[in-house]
Amino acid sequence: MATETAHGAEMADHGAGQAEQASGLVFHPMDQFIVKPLFGHGDVGMFTITNVTLWLGLAILAIFALMVLGTSRRAIVPSRSQSVAELAYGFIYKMIEDVTGKDGLRYFPYIMTLFMFIVTANFLGLVPMSFTTTSHFAVTIVLALAVFLTVTILGFVKNGPSFLSLFWVSSAPLALRPILAIIEIISYFVRPVSHSIRLAGNVMAGHAVLKVFAGFAAVAAVSPLTIVAITAIYGLEVLVAFIQAYVFTILTCVYLKDALHPHH
């Protein structure tokens, strides 16, 4: 409902810019995702310093603060920040060990990098007026493709041609195997798509809904309700920010397991 209204408002916007200002209801739920240069008003080239640069940089700083400055005392009895850093470490370490097995621990730094980046970027995106880097498909597709290519190459390097047995379900009846193989191959190549769209879609949808509700807050009659709704959705978004990072990471572990142990 809300998105439909938003859509209507957008249409009106394109139709007549003046009419929108008169009505009082202004919906620009997607404006928060615009990439713009930090300095000046030029176009966005490959190396332009944009709001993307700013928020990616802040993600680096946040990770550095937590994982390096937070653990700088190397205390046996950890401080709060060191506890959080160790919690993140143990969380991912255990996840790889459980999902992928001991031999997956070689890739721990790579998976940790993915998780820390996504979870930090998601939470930074929840700061009001911020730009959410993980809401862009350009970002998540790079992450998902990196996982997909790494896993595929690793699978062939580790197992040789027998990596293809991933698609040959030997536990199924022989007649079904070719059909299953086609399904498996399709699902394998759909992986990076679902992997990336799941993350960006969840983050983008939540942020857009927040903006739509914020637009309704301009109407005095419904603004208390709207503010309650925004608060509730914000809470949900905090959950989504973590869960999507978790899901992305655990799927990476599952794909890695396929590369290391392709036999069903």
Added chain:
Amino acid sequence: MATTQLAEDLPGICVDDHGSAIGMPQLCADWVPNQIFWLVITLVVIFFILSRIALPRIASVVAERTGTITNDIAAAEELKRQAGEAEKDYDRALADARAQAQAIGQQTRDDIKAQLDTAVADADAKIAAKTAESEAAIDEIRASSVANIEIVAKDTALAIVAALGATADQETVSRAVDSRMKG
């Protein structure tokens, strides 16, 4: 390059005159190279921060903590064992002391009993001696009293005979008294 040229001419393919997004900004191809470029740099930086500094540090801290905990538990086990041994020693010493005390008590009791027995025997001997002595004295007294009574009886009998007016020689009276006293 072509897109750059286009973007300069127009207000922007993805943004309208008012600065609002046209459609989904996520699908704006103009911005993709910029995002990918900065993302790759970010990921590389994060990877080096984590793999060079953060992760080895946390791993060492965790390992150190595990080591410390293991050592502490081992030390605690050792101390517990020592405490158990000390308790056993204490129990043994206590039992020894108790047995010794009992032995000493018994010995003392025996000594006292022996002394007591000796003393009782001494006392008995003394009492027997005293009794014998007393009996001897009593016999002597009795004998002397019998002799005295004889003399008195003879004198009395002589006097009585004289008083009755008969003459009696001493010999006859004496014999008669003797025979009477024996009878």
